[in-house]
Amino acid sequence: MSAAQAAGAAATVRFHKELYDEQAIADATATFADYARFGVRGEGDHFVVDISDLDSEIEGDIVAEFCNFALANSAALRRNDG
Amino acid sequence: MAQSQIEQLDPASSTLVLSLDVDLYSRDVLYAAAYVFIDRAYILLDRDADRYMVRMRAKQKMPDETMRAMAGEFENELLAQALREQVGKANQAIIEGITALAISGATAVAESHADGPGLDGFVDDPKGLGAPWQNKEEAPEG
Numbered sequence: 001m002s003a004a005q006a007a008g009a010a011a012t013v014r015f016h017k018e019l020y021d022e023q024a025i026a027d028a029t030a031t032f033a034d035y036a037r038f039g040v041r042g043e044g045d046h047f048v049v050d051i052s053d054l055d056s057e058i059e060g061d062i063v064a065e066f067c068n069f070a071l072a073n074s075a076a077l078r079r080n081d082g
Numbered sequence: 083m084a085q086s087q088i089e090q091l092d093p094a095s096s097t098l099v100l101s102l103d104v105d106l107y108s109r110d111v112l113y114a115a116a117y118v119f120i121d122r123a124y125i126l127l128d129r130d131a132d133r134y135m136v137r138m139r140a141k142q143k144m145p146d147e148t149m150r151a152m153a154g155e156f157e158n159e160l161l162a163q164a165l166r167e168q169v170g171k172a173n174q175a176i177i178e179g180i181t182a183l184a185i186s187g188a189t190a191v192a193e194s195h196a197d198g199p200g201l202d203g204f205v206d207d208p209k210g211l212g213a214p215w216q217n218k219e220e221a222p223e224g
Contacts, residue, residue, distance in 0.1 A: 019109065019127045019134075045129070064124035064139065071125055075113035 010052040011063045015070060017045055024073030025049065032066050086160075088153050089135070096140035098149050100156060101133040107160050112136075114163040115156060123152070 015025060022040075025047055029038035035058050039050040054062055085106050090099035102112070112134060116125050119138065128135040136156065140149065207213075 013126070014128070016127065016129045018129055019112075061124065067126050068120050068124055071113075071116060071127065072120060075117055078110065078113065 009054045009056070010050070011054070013049045013051065013063065013067060014043075014046040015049065017042070017047060019074065020047060020070055021074045021077045022047060024077050025070050027073045028066055028069040031069055032062060035062050036066075086157055088150070091146065091149055091153075093144065093146045093149060096142075096144050096149065098138045098140075098153055100136040100138070100153055101130070102136065102160070104129070104132050104134055107134075107164055108167065111160055111163045111167055114166075115159040118159050119152075119156060 025040055029040065029049070032038070035055040036051050037053040039052075041048050041050075049066075051063055051066070086100065086102045088098065089101045090097065092098075107115075112127065116127060116136065119125060122142075123138040123140050126137040128137065138152065138156070140152065144152070
């Protein structure tokens with residue numbers, strides 16, 4: 001993905017279950033719900049997130065920002081859980 | 083295999099993949115180090131057998147040397163966070179003791195003033211100095 005998404009573009013991201021919390025991913029999908037459609041499923045050691053209908057009007061990389069949010073949320077949840 | 087090493091470096095896409103031995107750093111240390119770089123790069127963590135894979139893509143285009151420097155910085159950050167974690171664990175009992183003492187002290191002070199003056203130390207306000215001046219000016223005369 002470059003500066004802006006192609007209209008209706010799609011992507012798939014795999015988050016390792018040991019490193020990413022399911023709730024953290026769900027929170028990140030809620031944060032970005034206005035800019036794309038998200039489908040989360042478990043597949044072996046990973047949560048697989050299918051991202052579609054990316055908003056082409058948005059400047060920046062929605063998929064990459066979404067990954068950063070999922071990481072930050074996972075770290076925060078783990079810190080709060082102690 | 084080295085404990086940490088650059089697996090992939092692509093200046094064209096400003097992408098860097100770093101692999102780390104899972105026994106080298108805790109998951110909390112990995113999170114903490116990654117968090118430091120979140121404003122400069124897009125980060126995706128993964129695990130491949132006994133290696134953590136850290137995929138970083140710089141938000142700004144970077145030449146090869148700068149990317150290598152970023153990889154080095156990340157490794158330094160891992161070390162710093164590991165030390166921080168170790169110091170935190172070593173001092174946890176002391177920190178908890180001091181915090182408990184501070185909270186119990188504050189509770190005792192609040193209880194001793196429960197029937198006395200407020201927290202600002204004033205017993206009463208006979209001249210109405212505590213009232214906001216706007217209210218005084220807006221009040222109808224007479």
